[in-house]
Amino acid sequence: MSNGLPENDLLGKRAVVIGGSIAGMLAARVLSDFFVEVIIIEKDKMTDQHLTRTGVPQGSHGHALLKSGEEILNDLFPGIVEELIEAGSVKSDFASELAWNHHGSWKVKYQAGMSIIQQSRPFLESHIQRRLKQIPNISFIYETKAKKLLLNTDQLQIDGIMIQKEEKMDQEIKADLVIDAAGAGSQTSSWLKQLGYQAPAKTEVKVDLFYASRIYRSLSSEKKDWSSLLVYPNPPSQNRGGGIFPIENQRWMVTLLGYGVDSPPNSGDEFLKYASSLEKLDVYDAIKEGQPETDVAIYRFPALRRFHFEKLSHFPNRLLVMGDAFCRMDPVFGQGMSISALEAVALKNELQKAVQKNGLTQISIQTHRCFSKIIDIPWLIALTEDFRFTNTVGKKPAGLPFLMWYVKKVILACETNEAVYGKLINVLQLKAHPFTLFSPATLKAVLFQPRS
C-alpha cells in the first residue's frame, strides 16, 4: 500500500493538473485513486469565499449545473448535493418550476420528476474545493503559473511542467501524467509548437455573444408562478434573451444576453432597458422594482472553439487536455461544467484500463478520442440553435437544415406535449442521445402535433 492506495492500482508517483477550476478539480479527484500524489497548479490566490476570482471571470454569470453533471459530481463526492442544498443551493423541479419561453412559445409546466440544484458558480466551486481538500494525496499550489511542458529524454512523452510562483525563479515539477485544465487561456497549442510538435487543428464558430449579469436581493414581487425564468431568443428575428435563477442566500442571478448585439448594457439603467427589449416582458417585470446587490458584470464570448487533439498522430504521451481547454461551448446551453464531469468519468475509465493493460503507454490518444466523442453531442445541440442567428459564422454540422427544422418542431411541441418535453429535457441535460428525439412515438407527436 502507498498513501492508502493498493500498489497494483497505481499508475505512477505524481500527476499534475494545470488549473484548479471545475475541470481541474474533477480530474484531480479521479487521479487521486491512481497516483500517489496529485498536485493542482492554480494561478489565482486561494479563496474559500464565494466570490468571482480573476482566473474565472465567468463566475459572475448564471451557471446551470445539468443533471448529468450533478449526478457525476455526487458520485465523485458522495453526499455533496445534499451538502450544497443544506448550505443554500436551491432545489427545484425542472419542468414544473421553470417558466421557459423558447422560440416564442412557453413550455408546458408539469412534474417532470427531474430536480436540479441552482447556486452561483463560486459557491459550487468552493464546495468542490472543500471536499477535495479532505483527500490526503491532493494538494494545491496557488498563485503559481504553469509556464511550459517538459519532455523526457527520448522526446516522446511529457514528464513534467515548468512553473513560476509570483516573481520567483522558474521551477520544474516532474510528473507521470500532466493534465491541462487551464480553460480558455490554455497554452498547450503554443507549448506543443515550442517542443517541435504540431499544434492541433481547431474549429471555431463565431457567435459574438455577450452576457450581462447582476445579482438581485429581491425581485419586483414575491408572487410569481416560477422558481426560474428563461426567455430564450427567438431567432432569426429576435437575438436577445435573459433569465432569472435562484441562488444561495435567497438571492437571484439575473442574466441578459445577446447574439450579434453591438453594445451590452453596462449600467443599471441600460440593464433594465435591455430587459424591456426582450420579446417577452417577464424578466423586465420581475426586476423593474427589484433590489440589485451587485453592479452589472459583462462577459463577451466571441466564438465556440474546439481543438482536435484526438486527430494528432504525433502527440507527446502522458499529456491530456480537458474542459474548456479542449472545447469551449456556447454558455447559453449550460453544458461546460457537465462536459468536464463527463470527461472526468471517461478519464477514470481510461485509467482503469491502463491499470489492467499497458499502463500509461497509450493514455493520451485513447483519452482524447473519448473526450472528443463526449463533445460531439453538446457541440451538435449548440450549433443547431446557434446557426439560427444570422451573424453566426463557421463550419456547419452535416444535415443542419433538417435538424433545425425538426428541432424547432420539437421545441414548439413542448408547449403542450409533456412526453416530448420530457425527451427534450433529457437530451438538453446530457442524459440522453439526441437520437431519442426520433423515436416513433416522438416523431408522431412532433410531426402531427395539433396546430394552435
Ligand SMILES: Cc1cc2nc3c(=O)[nH]c(=O)nc-3n(C[C@H](O)[C@H](O)[C@H](O)COP(=O)(O)OP(=O)(O)OC[C@H]3O[C@@H](n4cnc5c(N)ncnc54)[C@H](O)[C@@H]3O)c2cc1C
Ligand atoms: C459567461 C459564461 C457562462 C457560463 N455558463 C455556464 C453554465 O451555465 N453551465 C456550465 O456548465 N458551464 C457554463 N460555462 C462554462 C464553464 O464556466 C466552464 O465550462 C467550466 O468552468 C469548466 O471550465 P474549466 O475548468 O475547463 O476552465 P475554467 O473554469 O476557465 O478554469 C481555468 C482555471 O485555470 C487557471 N489557469 C489558467 N491558466 C493557468 C496557468 N497557466 N497556470 C495555472 N493555472 C491556470 C485559471 O485561473 C482557472 O482557475 C459558462 C461560461 C461562460 C464564459
